[in-house]
Amino acid sequence: MAKGRSIGFIAAALVAAGAVTATCFGDALGIAQAQSAPFGATSRPLEVLGSAKPWLAAVPGGPQALRGKVVMVNFWTYSCINSLRALPYLRAWNERYGDKGLVVVGVHAPEFAFEHDAAKVRLAASELKVGYPNLQDNDYAVWQRFANKGWPGFYFIDADGRVRGYRIGEGDYASGEQLIRKLLAEAGRDLSDVPVSPISGTGVEAEADWAHLGSPEAYIGYDKAKNFRSPGELRKDRTASYAAASDLDLNSWDLTGKWSVGHEFATLDGAAGAIRFRFHARDVHLVLGGASDGRPVRFRVTIDGAAPGANHGTDVDAAGWGEVREDRLYQLVRQRGGIADRTATVEFSRPGVRAYVFTFG
Template identity: 75%
Template structure:
């Protein structure tokens, strides 16, 4: 098990350096259990951020879900800006809190505003984002930031990013990553009180995600994100290594170490994803976590692709995720994150195998929780 370490000093160093590389902070810089950077409170903003953040929002386009009254109506409101992308498990696990805060404090003057900044190519498509947002219950205003213009104006550094803006338009707190939700809610209440509202009558009750949105088991998480495109791939174990950008026949490794993976069958490994070229292909990953997810894209013909998951060579049974049944069967119908495993017993090193029945499927990244 990897020891938990604070990301505060790492985040500060990144901000100070003015880095622009987007990372999913559930596994920032490969530190599996260090799942968040501390909330910075007071009259603060990330280094390099605009001092007038609402101006960046006012001129941004397109709005997937509009702000009632238009972006200009945000002035004088307390605004929580959340940078997210719909295939990122860290973004998904933050949604129960964002939905609850919008419902609790909307009448007190809070506006939760999503800025969808895509990680993968399919997330640039507004139709995909609208479909995902509807399925996830994201009903608050949501902006599509395909060129990362708003991201850069806020000097954001990863998903999920949270920026707390007071009624005078100043960033009063920010954090990158999951966690510290109680502290975040107290800051929201403070900013609302400063704006002349009285949130004292709003009960602060526990918020908990279910299904794919449930909080990770951070204490027993020993596997990082594992990208399957060659641009970020690591620990690939099929004999001969990755053949970049060309169809090639791969075979399974004799054995897999923890966090190692391989392919079987004919695949083309591109920068972002590995695409199956012929029927009966498979991929494996050796992991240590309660949950295992895989971001998958559908076949070009638009028809579902059946797949089967096994854990250590057996059907998952009670350990199946929300997107497969107890026998391990599921279907890729749209481009998104699929939950394959949620273990119910003791966590130990396991090998997940995903076998696909026909070609065309794209596999982007394994994530864990």
């Protein structure tokens, strides 16, 4: 799908915190590039941050030290591919302008239950090199006060504490940096020694191949599952045996083996099992959770029945082997050649693994 100015694929997720509706935006150019806060947002964003808790990585000097600074607030969640692809820009802005009066603040608002665990968020932030202040917003209190609408969300706050820009979703980072520079210049900061140079991500953080992205997010839990093709319907909250579909059309999926499908994820209950997805994209990711006994779960990825070779993702080798050790997003496939409709199969070696959502890039 051409990137253009379309909104890309959108997956709506009803979050457990009251009536908050959170949305992952794969490409939101043109959805929200407001020059002010969204409707209903607080007019005192620094006061909201000042009373929020817990801080997983504190603001040096405390939240009161944000006054008089230009503040860039990013709403994110660590298993969301859209949030991950924004990180290279956030890190670069923090490094370029941190000594010029900019403070980048992450507000981690979880999508899945495991992302409520502060220890897991701290570990993920460390591995992702999130070196700026980070706040855990499990009950969406900050999200609601800011009237945020999805991941990733960006708020640009000037030195007088006013929201001067709001953006949602991926894309248009160049104008975001220009707004940061404008607000710093208004605050009297000299940026003549800070050049603007290209920013790009690597690995899972690399920009999506928007021109060839033809697959949307696909949730495995029954609350949001679509296009399931194993014979029979998903059996909710109980162990059931599933068989492969005779055929998969584009953006459909199936299960084999004994699985228990809950509202948020499916758990493999049998000795072995697999999940397949028919996709059209350069990258394939799958959010996975480890077994309750804490031991790693081996898995193998194939593409159209063959080892991925050079088309393997960052979390598998050329033969397709990978291992689930942490609850997070795993990159299974990154195609190096032409993009066509293909089937990814993920086979697991033992019970206990949890599968949440496929995402693409």
